[in-house]
Amino acid sequence: MHATAAAIIPAAGSGTRMGLHHPKQFHMLAGSPVLIHTVRAFLANPEICRCIVVVPEAWVERTGSLLHHYGLDPQRLTVCAGGRRRQDSVRAGMAHLDDTIDIVLVHDGARPLVSQDTITRCCRAAREHGVAIAAIPVKDTLKKADANGVVQSTVDRQGLWQAQTPQAMRLSLLQLAYSQAGDEEATDEASLLERAGIPVTIVEGSETNLKITRPEDLRLAELIVHRNTTPPRLRIGHGFDAHRFIADRPLVLGGVTIPHTLGLAGHSDADVVTHALCDALLGAIGARDIGYHFPDSDARFSGMYSITLLEEVIDLVRSKGLALGNADITIICQAPRLAGHIAAMQERLAQSCGVEAEAVNIKATTTEKMGFTGREEGIACHAVVLLHNHPNPSGH
């Protein structure tokens, strides 16, 4: 049977670095106070049976009302007053855990974006190893500087991690570490466990599990919540094109020159595949068609490599805050055989669209000698695309 897990959420700090008139954990973030986001995340996790929320003494009553106002289950919540230091607040929370609790997860009230996955993994790793904390590897070069900001040395970052919360452990180990620590200072629970000689295991946390510390963290958290809660914008588009074979022209399909006795007639390079894809993309953003944007009456487009047009179309797609999800393209062509050129076409088109080659699927089919393509008078092509919100709308 599983050990019973509870969360202690220290939220009794004053948030001096944030510089607000109220503690940062009560500041609004995307429609709810920061602390409500944090408590909600823990109550939503099936591993967690109850939460002890530790707040400044003056906020105990108001926190009770807030939790009620935001519809959080009072049966699974206890609110209590914290202490001067974080570790005092955690100790105050521990006093509310009864002996049915085996595993405890300590998590900063000021880390509202913790994921369900991180909570679950910390909890399970603590069951297995005794203690497990979320942390992320240090990715920047580390400098040690003096009080004037002058660098003294570069610190080897190999094996260095930034500790986050949750910090999960058997309650008995946390109690032991606290009793051995006496009044020693620590900025996290793991330090006290380490000092008591208890091994601490790392579980990979996440960059987005940020601790709201300074005003810029709040702005970043707003963006992340917005990104996580904005429903995806999806747009579908279809394109069709056909070109007639003529002599003395290279055959360009999907940006790739394909050996054949004939090429295709057209104002540009007549790349029927790229044109169908452009039309599908333009259709998906409701921006008419390729002829509208690059008219064959305009000498600038005469003989033009159609990949250049595709790249302009992709810029237009991005300007609408959208990106290609995937494209499915069917080339209708009796001759030449295209099987050996599909991969190169996929790669060329994908590169211009800023996606992986797998996102652009190309099929080629004959029409069993029926119709104009069957009589080898020309090549036709259909393309469908699905667009979604651009992950980084301001950057390319």
Ligand SMILES: Nc1ccn([C@@H]2O[C@H](COP(=O)(O)OP(=O)(O)OP(=O)(O)O)[C@@H](O)[C@H]2O)c(=O)n1
């Ligand atoms: N006496 C304290 C101090 C801190 N915390 C909590 O510990 C977490 C991490 O602390 P930190 O980000 O340092 O918060 P503050 O101490 O409030 O911030 P500051 O240092 O800027 O004053 C926060 O959820 C904070 O509310 C606490 O419960 N009790």
Ligand SMILES: C[C@](O)(CO)[C@H](O)COP(=O)(O)O
């Ligand atoms: C516990 C902690 O979140 C780990 O990163 C952090 O140490 C607490 O915040 P503080 O700024 O160190 O008080």
